Amino acid sequence: MSWLIKVPATTANLGAGFDSVGVALNLYLSLKVDLSEKWRFVPLSEGMDELPRDEGNLIYQIALQTAKQFGYLDLPACNVEMTSNIPLTRGLGSSATAIIAGIELAVCLLDLNLSKEEKLEIATAIEGHPDNVAPSLLGGCVIGHYDQEVDWIHVPIHDLVFLAIIPDFELKTKEARAVLPKSFSYKESVQASSVANVSVAAICRGDWITLGNMMRKDHFHQPYRKKLVPHYDKIVELLDEEVYGTFLSGAGPTLIALTSKEVIERKLADWQTIFPKLNWLPLEVENRGV
Numbered sequence: 001m002s003w004l005i006k007v008p009a010t011t012a013n014l015g016a017g018f019d020s021v022g023v024a025l026n027l028y029l030s031l032k033v034d035l036s037e038k039w040r041f042v043p044l045s046e047g048m049d050e051l052p053r054d055e056g057n058l059i060y061q062i063a064l065q066t067a068k069q070f071g072y073l074d075l076p077a078c079n080v081e082m083t084s085n086i087p088l089t090r091g092l093g094s095s096a097t098a099i100i101a102g103i104e105l106a107v108c109l110l111d112l113n114l115s116k117e118e119k120l121e122i123a124t125a126i127e128g129h130p131d132n133v134a135p136s137l138l139g140g141c142v143i144g145h146y147d148q149e150v151d152w153i154h155v156p157i158h159d160l161v162f163l164a165i166i167p168d169f170e171l172k173t174k175e176a177r178a179v180l181p182k183s184f185s186y187k188e189s190v191q192a193s194s195v196a197n198v199s200v201a202a203i204c205r206g207d208w209i210t211l212g213n214m215m216r217k218d219h220f221h222q223p224y225r226k227k228l229v230p231h232y233d234k235i236v237e238l239l240d241e242e243v244y245g246t247f248l249s250g251a252g253p254t255l256i257a258l259t260s261k262e263v264i265e266r267k268l269a270d271w272q273t274i275f276p277k278l279n280w281l282p283l284e285v286e287n288r289g290v
């Protein structure tokens, strides 16, 4: 028996939708799974060399955890070839793809008949928030809330370019969460949530100008995290007049500019010349399943 599993990357937050809004993008983790004598994870893409090749692999750990939730003690051993063009530890949801891939692996191997809602509950309980795992599983844009269970709304997004600006350094989510405030005053909470509310309304209406404006007014995380990304202000300033808005993708360090194909054709080469060390990657929304 052989299975193929393909899971898209994601960008989370979209400015003020902290831990709640995420979008699937057209970069993928792909697994080719074949039954075998023993577990073996074979990395076939650059940058995956440090991933564990045995049962220490996160994908296996998640698959086993899922299996146990349904009363299975073990999984049949497999050879898993892994290919990925998702940069690791850059804020593009690579760990969420491993979580979704692990759940899908258990589903394939044990013939579990799980609905997308059941998969989403399992994935979100593992991740703690739905903003990466939900779009990775469902495609498109997902706006979600999690507290014991997930409430979510699926919104397709079309005709937008997500220009990822990826630096050559990693930023661990734990480190990027450590710089956030422990609490907000009532007044700050009202400000922060009202920016998030307008952001979500703008997403639902496809009003990218308003969404971009709200990205500039986020209270939840970007003002605290931008010191971790030395080029943050320079990039935002360089792009500001041309794009709808620029935001820190997930916990960073990747920045993403919301823009159009026309702007990419006209400006991308100039921007690459000004910041040649950054990897400028125009991406599209993966709307499968929406």
Ligand code: HSE
Binding pocket: 012, 013, 018, 019, 020, 129, 131, 132, 173, 176, 177, 221, 250, 251
């Ligand atoms: N919403 C999360 C954060 C995404 O910004 O920390 C990364 O897990």
